[in-house]
Amino acid sequence: MSTISIEKIIDLSTADPNFKNEVVNEPGGEHLKKCFQCSSCTLTCPVTDAGFDFNPRKIIRQVLLGMRKEVLESTAIWQCVGCYECTDRCPQNVRFTEIIEALRRIAVRNTKNKDKKKRTKLPKQGKHKHSFDKRFSESIWLWGRTWEPEYIGRYFMYGRGLPFGALIGFRYISMILGMLKKFKIEFFPPGFHPWNSNARKVRKIYKKAKSIQK
Amino acid sequence: MKVGYYPGCSLHKVAKEYDRSVHKVMEKLGVELVELKDWNCCGALEVTAVDHLAAEGIVARNLALAEEQKFEQLIAVCPACSYQLIATNYKMVHDKNKADEINSLLETPYTPNSVKPMHILELLRDYVGIEKIKEKIIPGNPLEGKKAVSYYGCFCTRPGDIIQFEDPDNPTFMDDLIEVVGAEPQFFPMKTKCCGATQMLVAKPVVETLTGNILLNARDVGAEFILLACQMCALSLDGQQKQAIKRVTDEKFEIPVLYFSQVLGLGMGLDYKSLGLGSNYVSPKKLLKGAKT
Numbered sequence: 001m002s003t004i005s006i007e008k009i010i011d012l013s014t015a016d017p018n019f020k021n022e023v024v025n026e027p028g029g030e031h032l033k034k035c036f037q038c039s040s041c042t043l044t045c046p047v048t049d050a051g052f053d054f055n056p057r058k059i060i061r062q063v064l065l066g067m068r069k070e071v072l073e074s075t076a077i078w079q080c081v082g083c084y085e086c087t088d089r090c091p092q093n094v095r096f097t098e099i100i101e102a103l104r105r106i107a108v109r110n111t112k113n114k115d116k117k118k119r120t121k122l123p124k125q126g127k128h129k130h131s132f133d134k135r136f137s138e139s140i141w142l143w144g145r146t147w148e149p150e151y152i153g154r155y156f157m158y159g160r161g162l163p164f165g166a167l168i169g170f171r172y173i174s175m176i177l178g179m180l181k182k183f184k185i186e187f188f189p190p191g192f193h194p195w196n197s198n199a200r201k202v203r204k205i206y207k208k209a210k211s212i213q214k
Numbered sequence: 215m216k217v218g219y220y221p222g223c224s225l226h227k228v229a230k231e232y233d234r235s236v237h238k239v240m241e242k243l244g245v246e247l248v249e250l251k252d253w254n255c256c257g258a259l260e261v262t263a264v265d266h267l268a269a270e271g272i273v274a275r276n277l278a279l280a281e282e283q284k285f286e287q288l289i290a291v292c293p294a295c296s297y298q299l300i301a302t303n304y305k306m307v308h309d310k311n312k313a314d315e316i317n318s319l320l321e322t323p324y325t326p327n328s329v330k331p332m333h334i335l336e337l338l339r340d341y342v343g344i345e346k347i348k349e350k351i352i353p354g355n356p357l358e359g360k361k362a363v364s365y366y367g368c369f370c371t372r373p374g375d376i377i378q379f380e381d382p383d384n385p386t387f388m389d390d391l392i393e394v395v396g397a398e399p400q401f402f403p404m405k406t407k408c409c410g411a412t413q414m415l416v417a418k419p420v421v422e423t424l425t426g427n428i429l430l431n432a433r434d435v436g437a438e439f440i441l442l443a444c445q446m447c448a449l450s451l452d453g454q455q456k457q458a459i460k461r462v463t464d465e466k467f468e469i470p471v472l473y474f475s476q477v478l479g480l481g482m483g484l485d486y487k488s489l490g491l492g493s494n495y496v497s498p499k500k501l502l503k504g505a506k507t
Contacts (some may be wrong), residue, residue, distance in 0.1 A: 028266070046407050046408045046410070046424055051423075052423075078416075079417070081410040083408030085368070085407075088372045101262055101263055105263065130264075132415060136261065137265065139255075140254065140261065148228065155415065172415070175453055178453055178495055179228070184228050186228075196252050197252060205271040205319045209319055210268070
């Protein structure tokens, strides 16, 4: 068992007290301030259980204290698998899974912030996860449905970085071969019929949503 | 009984055996599944992370289509899809401003609560009923007397306040299904623990550790096969089984992973080919052979 020790003294003079309000303003983060640090989320989290560097309680505390850079640039916020167990267990209905989504969106948005002090850099895993999410939604934009080989291929090529990113695919070679063997890979775009209008409609929704949020 | 069927992207190819077996079983139970015309992807958890509003918009479009095509219930087989459909409907019912905002994105607006979206397990429990399933089961099926565990994963029951299906800590309906077929359900502590499939292509070690722990636990309680209702769980528990076990332990073992519909189909005496049992990664041949002799 590890002993409890104060790892690092937190310097609050550089903290941003408005950070918590920024998170509360983001859809999904509304219930953040209700957290009373009971740690139920951390105890029930499967990722924490498996021994990875992820602590929901700590992330909420950091947000409340205004440790902007530490939170947004940490790998931790990208570790969440989105299983909603913490949301379910929380006595205060803080809805941590949605807070994580909000934090991810803020982190991505701030990579292009003009204010240099507020600009954030995504960690490696963050870049990968964000790239995956983006390819996924682009695939829906293109076909109206996701087409796995297309978006996963693009994810490996661009998301993992050209030119060697695609080599990461070899890590998944057993999975890919298994799917090929069972004829589970779709070689043609799904639902690609002239009478389907889903792709066009989805593009319209994407466009409108973007213009509303601006 | 006629219900709307929302297959979701993975059901047509990645989990074709799930799709096929669900159709066969529902046909036997007298439920007609009519595929929603012109449906689009629900966005899963990925689109929400990129664009919050667009994600709700594309889900609401499916609901509006179901309303237009006059379905009372909309069934999704993929729990992630069913969660998105239920959650968007829930949000639109409880928050009028949100509903107006989402409807402004759509061409044909959706009236909240005009369609009841749900997961297929809920349909089986509340609209078909366990009694009717029992009638169709033929005694002497190959699964009789086998020990099994049910694995729910995340979105079948969670978040409990939105899904409102079963107790999120200890759901029991799939255990009932195991019992109906004649197999013995075992108590399974990791029934609702996540397998991490959403991070499959991003953080492989996380997924393999989570999945490996679940498989190890299933073996420890003596499961001969695992019953589940999610194609993403199947992809990690079934498709990645070897690697996952390798990551958490040195021992070697194999547990066949079956969809609940395949198990019901076996109980109803449907032939193996129509249930797509050949498409499961870990072959269930051994499991089914042992009982026959």
